[in-house]
Amino acid sequence: MGTTCIRNIGRTLLFLILAFALNFTRFQCLRPGFVTDTLMQGDYLTEGNLTSRSKVFHLSFFTFNGPTSERIYLGINYVRGCLWFADPNILLLKRQAKLTIDDYGTFKILSNNDTQLLVLYASIAAQKINASATLLDTGNLVLREMDTDGNAKQILWQSYDYPTFLLLPGMKLGFNKRTGQNWSLTSWTSKTIPSKGSFTLRADQNNMQLIILWHDNNLYWSSGPLINGSFPNLKTHSDNNVYFSFVSNENETYFSYNSSSPSTWNDFDFVGLDPRGQLYGRVVVSCSKDNPALNKGCVSQSFPTCRHRMLVYQEREKRKASVIH
Incomplete structure (x- = not known):
């Protein structure tokens, strides 16, 4: 085999090796x-x-x-x-x-x-x-x-731009007027199932209140209007200084927040929505009867007759159990 032929084979092999290496890297x-x-x-x-x-x-x-x-x-x-x-x-x-x-x-x-x-x-x-x-x-x-x-x-x-159940500083809660995109939070189905649940936290497009909605769009809680960086129905922890801001222009309308309190990664800076419709993290909201101090802004719910009867029955059984114990 001639020298020229050997060189050509060598060049071909080198080309193939380089081509494979580049492809593998990519x-x-x-x-x-x-x-x-x-x-x-x-x-x-x-x-x-x-x-x-x-x-x-x-x-x-x-x-x-x-x-x-x-x-x-x-x-x-x-x-x-x-x-x-x-x-x-x-x-x-x-x-x-x-x-x-x-x-x-x-x-x-x-x-x-x-x-x-x-x-x-x-x-x-x-x-x-x-x-x-x-x-x-x-x-x-x-x-x-x-x-x-x-x-x-x-x-x-x-x-x-695609929040799930947590709002972080710099994220938006509102909507884009040009694209129709809505920035909102959605609860998990349960504590162990992170698929979309029943509660949604979003900006109200009619009067710009921060609200939680049922999955069937029944009003569950209203924050009240923004005044000097805070909402009247939104409780913050005593050691947190949380400030909300509102922006509205021809392109978008949204709320965002920041906190002057230092955060560590064990106490992270966020506002979360849990499967029960409660807010936690830098702010606290609960419409549970167990936390009446956190009920401000909650809206009374009307249930179907069958469900109302079940709730009455469950409440009666709880009272019986408490008497027995």
């Missing part, structure tokens, strides 16, 4: 324990984590009801629990889901056979762009279009 998975704050275009997040630079926030697929559960969720966690879920009503199974960004900037969850399970963001324009997703130290997951030098051009999507 479509690699984030391995368990592999720590980065950014998902690059073409990479897959499967069993790994995106971890914010402060090491406080983590984005990953995880089971919620213990290691034996086959159902998983994509969510952002911190030391004491969950902050955000990517549509908890979508069924995802272990070892069958991966998060990625394609050549067109589509931010999506795929199955092992590349079937689309959930699309977080998709551009209307069918053209290739450079994009990456970064988990920030604020707990916000941000998808950004990047220029050729690696600098951010614009935000395409962010988790702050």
Whole structure:
């Protein structure tokens, strides 16, 4: 075999090796324990984590009801629990889901056979762009279009625009007048089931009060009007200085809040909505009869006759039990 032929074979092998290496690098998975704050275009997040630079926030697929559960969720966690879920009503199974960004900037969850399970963001324009997703130290997951030098051009999507059950400083509670998007909180079904429950906290589009609604849109609690950064029916902890602000212009109308009280990751700065329709965290609201001091702004509920009778029966049985004991 001639020298020229050997050289050609060598060049061909080198080309194939380089091509394989580049392809492998472009479509690699984030391995368990592999720590980065950014998902690059073409990479897959499967069993790994995106971890914010402060090491406080983590984005990953995880089971919620213990290691034996086959159902998983994509969510952002911190030391004491969950902050955000990517549509908890979508069924995802272990070892069958991966998060990625394609050549067109589509931010999506795929199955092992590349079937689309959930699309977080998709551009209307069918053209290739450079994009990456970064988990920030604020707990916000941000998808950004990047220029050729690696600098951010614009935000395409962010988790702050899709709140679930927690409101963080910098997040909005209101609506976008141009897109029709509504920023609201929705409770879990129960303490162990994070799918959407019965209660919704949102801004009232008619008189701009902060309210909790039943799932059938019956008014449950009203905050009253915003006065000097606070709501008359919204109780804050005595050691918390929570200030709400209101913004309304031609594009959007929303409330947001900030707190001057220092927060630690064991006492995180948030306002949460629980499955019972109670607010907790930096503020406290409860319409339970067990907490009359927190009932301000609660609206009496009228129940169907059959349910009313059941409640009367349960109350009667409670009184009998208390007499016996």
